[in-house]
Amino acid sequence: MTSHCDTNNFNATLDTPRDTPKDMHIDAVITWVNGSDEKHAAKLKQTLADLGKAIPVSLQGPRLIDVGEVKWCVDSILINAPWIRNIFIIADDQRPEFLDLPEYAQLTHKIKVVDHKEIFSGFEHALPSFNSRSIPMMLWKIHGISDRFIYFNDDFLIIKPVTAKDFFINDKIVINGKWENLYPTKTKLIIFLNKNLGIFKKKINNASHIKSVYLSSKPFGFKHRFVSLDHAPHPFLTSCYKFLFENHPEKMHHMINHKFRSNKQYSPEGLTVHYALEKNKAVFNSKKQSEMIKANHISFEAVQLKLNAIQQNPNSAYLCIQNLADADMKKQNYIRNWIENDLNIKYKK
Secondary structure (H helix, E strand, C coil): CCCCCCCCCHHHHCCCCCCCCCCCCEEEEEECCCCCCHHHHHHHHHHHHHHCCCCCHHHCHHHHCCCCHHHHHHHHHHHHCCCCCCEEEEECCCCCHHHHCHHHHHHCCCEEEEEHHHHCCCCHHHCCCCCCCCHHHHHHHCCCCCCEEEEEECCEEECCCCCHHHCEECCEEEECEEEEECCHHHHHHHHHHHHHHCCCHHHHHCCCHHHHHHHHHHHHCCCCEEEEECCCCEEEEHHHHHHHHHHCHHHHHHHHCCCCCCCCCCCHHHHHHHHHHHCCCEEECCCCEEEEEECCCCCHHHHHHHHHHHHHCCCEEEEEEECHHHCCHHHHHHHHHHHHHHCCCCCCC
8 A cells, every 4th residue: 555644744754665776777858849839839728728827937938949959959969978778758749850850760769759648647637738847757657768867858958978977876866956055044034024024925936946946855854955956967766756656646646737837846856856865876966067058148249158168168068058949040040050060969870
């Protein structure tokens, strides 16, 4: 019988998972959506209408339009991490067009598109999902997924050669992030002021990345500190999510039921990290650096300087390019040329 305990604290049953890592292969999983697809847009519109919600900021404008990022992500894995066994692309009744190019015909055994229906099998009530936190929580249900895999957003790239030990060292995950301290007095003061005076309410209710990571630390007993994570590919453990869904089904079902991001949700990356830390199965990365560019927020000259600095830095291994579709064509073309020609991230058979 599945054990039930305090849904706000996983420590009560935090024993070693029954599924210990036997499979030493490492897979990659990329979550992707093409927001310009008319069927997807219609599904989003209907879901919002059914829930009586306005479109969230995270889904507005060109944020979900694919201008080539997922191809670069896949190519960067093929070129700079060829030791990865499978590349799974998670999509909602969609397929990236680049996979039909001749050079990818020989890679059908390695690159596989997985539908939301597969990973939400048994949890169909949570579909459709437009939630970038709920979807990664279900990646453990991919058929044939290794216990150890690396999770990518579709705007992540590996820009320099990496090894398996940059993500996993034996049975430990490698964390890209750092500890952040929450001083008890300050935390209690913020909660008191928010409850009684409404101060900080907007900040606390914001469904931000850092807040979701903080929330994901609490169930594992980290009351006054948490790991702030970089925007980078993150190692995941299938056994972690099997354990959580088996031992805390009500809590995890509640987490995935949100069709859009909620300020009450845990970070899926944060769950893996704090779970591994509690089990002494994590080490911190001290070598590889992750970089981020918000392409629509900085000038063309700033883009040039930033990319040049990244290329010259021998420790810069990962790059997140956000909001590229919202940047002007001059910046888009420059970034595309830099990735495909300067970095030579363009798969050729």
